[in-house]
Amino acid sequence: MSSGVLFEFDNHIARVTLDRPKALNSIDPEMDAALFEAWAEINSNPDIWVAVLGATGEKAFCAGANVSGGTEGDGRRMALGGGLTGVGGPMLTLRKPLIAAVQGYAIGGGFELAMCADIIVAADNAQFGIPETKVGIIGEAGIMHRAIRQLPHHIAMALILTGERIDAQQAERYGLVNEVVPYEKLLETALSWADRIASASPLAVQAAKDAVLSRAGWPLDVALATRYEPIEAYAYSADRIEGRAAFADKRAARWSGR
Structure with a gap:
């Protein structure tokens, strides 16, 4: 993996780590390319069932981007x-569940990156902010669109209009994060969430994520009437057979992800 991003996986859990602590883990084009490689590997590798995104150093998860919109090796x-x-640029859809382990500053593009996760675990020193208006820089407004969808309306608008930050305890109170823990327990807690997800059928988890997110902005009647290919494919999987057998035998299922 390229400089600035660490990648490893073990026991069906991938760990992606932003590793530029002296720059508050701000994302440069090289890191963008490395992250693209990581997400592609996670999507394509059937032995990876869940991913944890974290960062090196106590001071920051990610302080945004050095340059908006990196480039792949082929120039796209x-x-x-x-x-x-x-x-x-074009949005990549991560099919596997993603847990963000956030400490220190998660501001601008770093806040947006955290909001891309399915579950957020925050250290008690975490701070979330949208500084664009405060510093007089407004570009593409993705972070604002995500904030208004993931936070109560007036809380999101206050962040957007003032450029001020909220701390981890406020973020938990507003439903932005799932759990707040001491910094020393951040990775342990994020990996515990990953273990819990990995104990479920990976194909069922992926099918559920696809169904929920692909129709999140649609009316309920449309969502209910939609046919979801991953769910239909799951009916013919080895994991579905194993799930039924494990339930009948009153034992823990041995998932294969196939």
């Missing part, structure tokens, strides 16, 4: 965060 435009945010 890429959205910030290796394509994950949809800001500055």
Whole structure:
């Protein structure tokens, strides 16, 4: 993996780590390319069932982007965060569950990257902010669109209009994060969430994520009437057979992800 991003996986859990602590883990084009490689590997590798996105150093998860919209090795435009945010280029859809482990500053593009996760665990020193209006810089407004969808309306508008930050405890109170823990327990807690997800059928988890997110902005009657290909495909999977057998035998299922 390229400089600035660490990647490893073990026991069906991938760990992606922003590793530029002296720059508050702000994302440059090289990191964007490395993140794209990580997401592509996670999507394509059937032995990876869940991913944890974290960062090195106590001071910051990510302080945004050095340059909006990095580039792949072949020169194509890429959205910030290796394509994950949809800001500055085409958006990449991560099919596997993603947990963000956030400490210190998560501001601007870093806040947006955290909001791309399915579950957010925050250290008690975390701060979330949208500084664009405060510093007089307004570009592509992806972070604002995400904030207004993931936070109560007036809380999101206050962040957007003032450029001020909220702390981890406020973020938990507003439903932005799932859990707040001491910094020393951040990675342990994020990996615990990953273990819990990995104990479920990986194909069922992926099918559920696809169904929920692909119709999140649609009326309920449309969502209910939609046919979801991953759910239909799951009916013919080895994991569905294993799930039924494990339930009948009253034992823990041995998932294969196939």
